[in-house]
Amino acid sequence: MTLLRPVRRARGPVVVGALVVLAAVVLAIAGARAGQGLLEPDGVDPEGSGALVTVLREQGVRVDVATRPEDVVDAGPDTTVLVAFPARLGTAGRVALAHAGSDVVLVAPDAPTLEALAPGVRVTRPSPDLLTTGVVPAPACPLPAAVAAGPLTLDGAVYEVDPPAVGCYPVDGVAPVAVSGHTVVVGDATPFTNDALDRDGNAALSLTLLGAHPRVLWYLPDPGAGGDAPLADLVPRGVVWGTVMLLLAGLAAALWRGRRLGPVVAERLPVRVAAAETTRGRAALYRRLGARGRAAAVLRADARRRLAARRGLPPDAPTEALAPDVGKDLLDGPDPADDAALVRLADDLDELLRSTP
Amino acid sequence: MAVSGRFVLAVVAGALVVALLVPSLAGALGIVAALLVAVVIDVTRAGSPAALRLERAEDLVQVRLGEEVATTLVVVNPSRRRVTGVVRDAWPPSCGARPDRQALDVPARQRRRITTTLVPGRRGEHASAVVTVRAWGPLGLAARQGSRAVVGRVRVLPEFASRRHLPSRLARLRELDGRRAVQVRGAGTEFDSLREYVDGDDVRSIDWRASARSSSPVVRTWRPERDRHVLVVLDTGRTSAGLVGAGAATGEDGTEAPRLDAALDAALLLAALAHRGGDRVDLLAVDRAVRASVVGARDPLPAMTAALASVEPVLVETDMRLLAATVLTRASRRSLVVLFTGLDDAAVAEGLEPVLGPLLRRHTLVVAGVADPVVASLAAGRGSGEAVYGAAAATVAAEERRAVVGRLQRRGVEVVDALPDELAPAVADRYLALKARGRL
Numbered sequence: 001m002t003l004l005r006p007v008r009r010a011r012g013p014v015v016v017g018a019l020v021v022l023a024a025v026v027l028a029i030a031g032a033r034a035g036q037g038l039l040e041p042d043g044v045d046p047e048g049s050g051a052l053v054t055v056l057r058e059q060g061v062r063v064d065v066a067t068r069p070e071d072v073v074d075a076g077p078d079t080t081v082l083v084a085f086p087a088r089l090g091t092a093g094r095v096a097l098a099h100a101g102s103d104v105v106l107v108a109p110d111a112p113t114l115e116a117l118a119p120g121v122r123v124t125r126p127s128p129d130l131l132t133t134g135v136v137p138a139p140a141c142p143l144p145a146a147v148a149a150g151p152l153t154l155d156g157a158v159y160e161v162d163p164p165a166v167g168c169y170p171v172d173g174v175a176p177v178a179v180s181g182h183t184v185v186v187g188d189a190t191p192f193t194n195d196a197l198d199r200d201g202n203a204a205l206s207l208t209l210l211g212a213h214p215r216v217l218w219y220l221p222d223p224g225a226g227g228d229a230p231l232a233d234l235v236p237r238g239v240v241w242g243t244v245m246l247l248l249a250g251l252a253a254a255l256w257r258g259r260r261l262g263p264v265v266a267e268r269l270p271v272r273v274a275a276a277e278t279t280r281g282r283a284a285l286y287r288r289l290g291a292r293g294r295a296a297a298v299l300r301a302d303a304r305r306r307l308a309a310r311r312g313l314p315p316d317a318p319t320e321a322l323a324p325d326v327g328k329d330l331l332d333g334p335d336p337a338d339d340a341a342l343v344r345l346a347d348d349l350d351e352l353l354r355s356t357p
Numbered sequence: 358m359a360v361s362g363r364f365v366l367a368v369v370a371g372a373l374v375v376a377l378l379v380p381s382l383a384g385a386l387g388i389v390a391a392l393l394v395a396v397v398i399d400v401t402r403a404g405s406p407a408a409l410r411l412e413r414a415e416d417l418v419q420v421r422l423g424e425e426v427a428t429t430l431v432v433v434n435p436s437r438r439r440v441t442g443v444v445r446d447a448w449p450p451s452c453g454a455r456p457d458r459q460a461l462d463v464p465a466r467q468r469r470r471i472t473t474t475l476v477p478g479r480r481g482e483h484a485s486a487v488v489t490v491r492a493w494g495p496l497g498l499a500a501r502q503g504s505r506a507v508v509g510r511v512r513v514l515p516e517f518a519s520r521r522h523l524p525s526r527l528a529r530l531r532e533l534d535g536r537r538a539v540q541v542r543g544a545g546t547e548f549d550s551l552r553e554y555v556d557g558d559d560v561r562s563i564d565w566r567a568s569a570r571s572s573s574p575v576v577r578t579w580r581p582e583r584d585r586h587v588l589v590v591l592d593t594g595r596t597s598a599g600l601v602g603a604g605a606a607t608g609e610d611g612t613e614a615p616r617l618d619a620a621l622d623a624a625l626l627l628a629a630l631a632h633r634g635g636d637r638v639d640l641l642a643v644d645r646a647v648r649a650s651v652v653g654a655r656d657p658l659p660a661m662t663a664a665l666a667s668v669e670p671v672l673v674e675t676d677m678r679l680l681a682a683t684v685l686t687r688a689s690r691r692s693l694v695v696l697f698t699g700l701d702d703a704a705v706a707e708g709l710e711p712v713l714g715p716l717l718r719r720h721t722l723v724v725a726g727v728a729d730p731v732v733a734s735l736a737a738g739r740g741s742g743e744a745v746y747g748a749a750a751a752t753v754a755a756e757e758r759r760a761v762v763g764r765l766q767r768r769g770v771e772v773v774d775a776l777p778d779e780l781a782p783a784v785a786d787r788y789l790a791l792k793a794r795g796r797l
Binding site: 236237238239240241242244245246248249252253255256259261262263265266267269270271272273274275276277278279280282283284286287291294295296298299301302339340342343346347350 | 359360361362364365368369371372373375376377379380381382384385388389443445447448449450451458479486487488489491502504598599600601613615616669670672729731732735739740741742743744745746747748749750751752753754756
């Protein structure tokens with residue numbers, strides 16, 4: 001019992017720790033599962049692009065996945081690079097793409113990426129009545145993919161286009177698709193997703209865009225892989241040295257508080273044992289064994305002794321002489337059947353003693 | 358060597374300087390070096406604790422348990438440098454020394470007295486631990502520190518709480534002394550004087566021979582015997598170690614005490630009373646060896662108080678043969694032997710009863726046992742199974758105790774079995790009763 005006590009006390013923390021480990025394992029497994037999220041090349045959920053990639057592979061196009069600028073920089077002209085989230089590119093990614101010499105498809109890029117890779121294309125605000133016109137615009141540009149796709153409605157970002165760049169599907173002077181040199185800008189990821197691939201001309205648009213070269217590089221920029229500089233170099237030196245000094249201050253504080261004014265004084269203390277320990281132990285044994293008969297006999301004998309003393313009789317006087325009014329059951333009766341009966345017996349004996357002068 | 362909170366603040370300030378003004382390794386090293394130099398200067402300029410001379414004004418102080426006593430430490434500074442700082446006169450925790458630490462400022466070639474108040478919580482003789490001095494430097498950044506043993510002792514005497522019963526028992530003693538005619542006749546009472554008969558005197562005490570020479574009846578008066586020998590024997594074995602008192606029931610500290618403390622209290626009251634009653638009182642404390650002994654003291658109370666100060670219960674079975682043999686050598690003539698021991702069935706059957714014979718042949722023996730109030734409260738337990746089983750167990754214990762008391766009484770031993778608070782007056786009353794009956 002004593003040995004188990006520390007274990008029992010540690011149960012809470014152990015359970016919490018186990019839950020944390022379990023949660024970590026579950027999250028790791030869930031995180032490792034492939035194909036979750038927008039434009040994942042092997043994604044099977046509505047937002048993924050698994051269908052598009054499979055079709056491309058069936059058509060003999062090699063599809064590789066890239067996450068780092070180094071994977072892209074020597075892609076070459078035989079490759080189409082699809083940049084899934086251009087906003088995550090960072091400078092290194094943009095430079096790598098510019099040096100790659102490949103055709104680039106940017107899905108909903110941000111302004112810096114446009115500036116670097118698609119000169120003449122600017123993000124703009126869609127005209128307010130665009131959604132209400134109900135007109136399905138025609139391609140109206142020489143981009144083969146757009147021509148193959150035919151009239152199409154695209155939601156998402158729209159662009160203002162300055163020549164020599166060309167805008168496709170223009171409505172009120174802004175276009176959801178723009179071509180600038182080797183770069184095609186698509187303002188909306190929907191045509192590439194599993195869910196929408198079979199709608200309208202989406203399949204034609206995406207397959208023609210990506211199937212132009214024997215290899216597609218599906219570029220999912222990893223924002224963490226953007227710079228080579230370690231974190232320590234980015235922290236201001238004042239913070240570094242200030243922290244070092246504060247650690248020293250912590251050490252000094254430990255010395256300050258830790259130094260005792262003289263040693264601890266030990267003292268031999270006397271043994272402390274409660275005198276009633278054995279009596280309590282015996283009570284616990286009676287209780288554990290359910291020694292109702294023994295307990296009842298003891299209480300009855302004590303009551304007899306007191307009654308005899310009050311009536312001036314010897315302790316072994318017969319019950320009739322000790323308590324004539326009360327039946328023999330109280331002083332001589334059988335052992336009580338359960339603890340409740342024992343408690344009642346004790347109370348009855350008390351009552352008998354009270355009523356006897 | 359010790360550093361201060363001021364030093365920590367200085368390091369923090371240094372950290373700010375480094376962070377804002379000189380954020381470089383060189384800057385950090387420079388600040389650290391400056392701080393270290395300041396510490397070294399401070400330590401070298403601080404007064405030296407080792408040069409101080411520490412003395413105690415008194416080697417031994419005595420105090421009754423529960424009261425407080427001041428002990429003085431004299432700090433002499435023979436050096437040429439002032440010592441400013443903190444001093445701690447450390448005592449064992451149960452001595453209740455306060456204040457724990459005190460400011461110290463001893464100019465060169467001067468002395469200061471440091472007074473520590475002790476409120477001991479435990480009987481016995483306790484020795485002081487070390488005295489520690491921490492002397493700060495002029496900048497208050499760092500200090501020198503040194504500890505030294507300066508032996509001092511405090512003797513904590515028994516509380517003697519039963520003192521309050523003494524006046525009433527002394528009154529009874531005087532009453533006994535001045536009794537017109539002792540009702541009992543026989544051995545042990547001593548003839549005192551003759552005086553005229555007054556109404557109410559026992560006619561049996563009329564001295565007819567003296568009355569014949571006088572015009573009115575004359576009675577003899579008796580006084581209780583004096584110059585008897587009372588030997589108080591304390592059993593300090595394992596049965597005396599059990600904690601009794603209200604606190605033992607609930608488990609809270611402070612209110613319970615070993616059986617020995619109650620016995621000790623009763624022994625002191627008996628000694629005070631017997632001494633005033635004109636009897637000689639000796640003391641013996643025995644377990645496997647003689648722990649304390651007072652023989653032939655002119656004033657037994659202070660001697661016994663001092664002798665009993667450091668007597669503690671020992672967890673061994675008392676050697677009753679040794680006890681009986683010691684009693685028999687100490688008390689050569691007929692004496693009243695008051696033995697404070699446990700009334701446990703097994704201990705009495707195997708220890709005391711075999712040696713009763715020689716003791717009873719020579720002496721009047723009183724055996725005093727301390728009853729446990731917890732057992733009494735357990736025996737009254739009702740209302741639940743647990744309480745009633747407790748009551749049964751306590752009744753068994755009480756029955757065993759009654760059997761032991763009965764056995765001892767049948768052999769002619771006077772037995773006092775009382776709760777801790779009631780033991781001292783009960784023993785005193787038994788002494789007075791025996792004295793009145795002339796059985797000393």
